[in-house]
Amino acid sequence: MTGEHQTLALLLFSGFVAVTLAITTWVSRRRHGSAEEFYAGGRLFSPMENGFAVAGDYVSAASFLGVTGLIALYGYDGLLYVVGFLVAWLVVLFLVAELVRNCGRFTLADVVAARMSERPVRIAAGTASVTVSVLYLVAQMVGAGSLVALLLGRTSGTAQAWTVIAVGALMVTYVSLGGMRATTWIQIVKAVLLLSGTVALTVLVLVRFHGDLDRLLVTAAERSGHGDAFLAPGLKYGGSWTARLDFISLGLALVLGTAGLPHILSRFYTVPTARAARRSAVWSIGLIGGFYLMAIVLGFGAAAVVGPEALRRSNAAGNTAMPLLALDLGGGVGSTGGTVLFAVVAAVAFATILAVVAGITLASSASVAHDLYASLRRPHAKVRGEVAVARLAAVGIGVVAIALGLLARDLNVAFLVGLAFAVAASANLPVLVYSLFWRAFTTRGAVWAVYGGLIPALVLVLLSPVVSGSPGSLFPDLDLQYFPLQNPGIVSIPLGFLAGWLGTVTSDEVADEAKYAETEVRSLTGAGAV
């Protein structure tokens, strides 16, 4: 890669940063400083705007670069991985979006705490939300460092460290100054950039193959060196039964975890009604589904056009498949088209990371201020005080994420995203589903459901091969490996549901009929919704 792309890519990065900072300044100039404004952006976004913002929040660099790379290197198994990310949205649409919009105000804990004794439930749900967010955030930060280094060809540790610090500083600025309104607009800008970039590349791939998808698949299979096996499952997630079970575990975590991701849930509070929440979920399913369909074409396109040897040479995990494909489609190294397309892809990837990171930071600062701080510190804190705490929390989370991102810089943290989904599915989803649909659910059940999913998920990961006991783990010299799978979902998700049931049947407290009636009526009709 020559210096020319990198200069152009840097220019485009700066352009994006300038635009987003301008949005933040514009928004913060007119802010009222209310909690409604900071956490929910005033709740007046349209379904279409929110649909784009949800898509922007959801499609991370792991999808944009990781998934295409996975398909380019392993063919069908990459596609298998993508399906879970999309099907998960049916859980969100059917069970979560409207009901949560109707019952809650800012966070997941609002929904649960309305029925229960507030303090313990808020602390539990807040802790789980912050855990999920931090896991996801660190994965994105480390990803940002290595990605920018990769795209700019500056692989030195210092460049990577400065990237992590810069991304962290930007995200803190967006969130603490602009709150939800600025974050939402940044997501929208990012989603539009991401989708236009993807559409343009897909069109170019299709033009290259004269619209003949069959030929695209055949060429990809031939060049991959695996032949027809490239178009069938088994290249990555095949092999030993442990590996296969591991993938099933990951698949479950993906499908059930999305509905428990705090930064996705909080997006539904930015629209005025449950109906608008539903329509934004429909928009986002359309956008996300369209994006993943194009990502599949691009992944096979990268295998067919660039070829796996060149991809592996650039990055063993295939993360550079998208920029390399863009370079080739534009006319190759040295051509103007190639330079421009490469720079565009690099800038889109950077925008993707910044936007996702900002969304997660906002959601976790809401959990810290609205759930944890409000329950742990002053019982009668003023609303204005809470927003100030949330802004401070955003700074604090930013500092923690930068520190962890720098520490984990050289570690393989790809498992963190899968883990974040697994924790969300085990700790957040059971408590959410029980509180919305189970009449007899009690406070103890809610607290047990959260910790009963959260603790097993984290402990199983500590005992898994990703932490110790195998050459690829974080601490290869240690041996604490008692659990064979990398993703704990298949065990911890049922445990979360089980713990919630067990806590409920063993508690002396009788569930409050009137409060359940209130939750049910409010969730389905929107009565009393803010």
Added chain:
Amino acid sequence: MQSSDGRARGAGDGAGSSAGSHDDHGTASREVRYEDPWYDALASGWGEPDGTGTPARAVPAARGEWDAAAVRARDVYLEVQRSEAFQEVRGRYRRFVVPGVAAFLVWYVGYVVTATTAPGLMARPVVGAVNVGMLAGLGQFLSTFLLTWGYARHARLRRDRLALELRWDTQELTRGARGGAS
């Protein structure tokens, strides 16, 4: 303004078809009202008699108690929960969502388990380079889009009107209850 008989029918089974026809014709006033009911909630006059002079409510069971205005706010929700109109909304929601969730979870888990345990079956060619696995994967995309469309349509035609009426009535009742209690 909307006619009062349109609202009265909303409580019964006619809601689906009448809401559907309104969506098709796109009457301006109705569109505005359904597009942003949140505004109505903030406006002071929404609970007053509508254009035809009849107060519009969908919780007949609770009507008498509202007039008495002595119910405590928390009892209002129990009352609404027991009302026929609410049971209908909940029934319609559950009758769509429960089979829907069961269907797509079984279909997805079945797909993932088959792909990981029986790659041979997935590799069976169908047309050209396309094999069973490709069709199944695209089938997942297609079923997701279809279920999304189906759910949105079902909610729009079968639930929205009824739920919105219940919302106004419940809010009116809670306000009445609070006013009576103080």
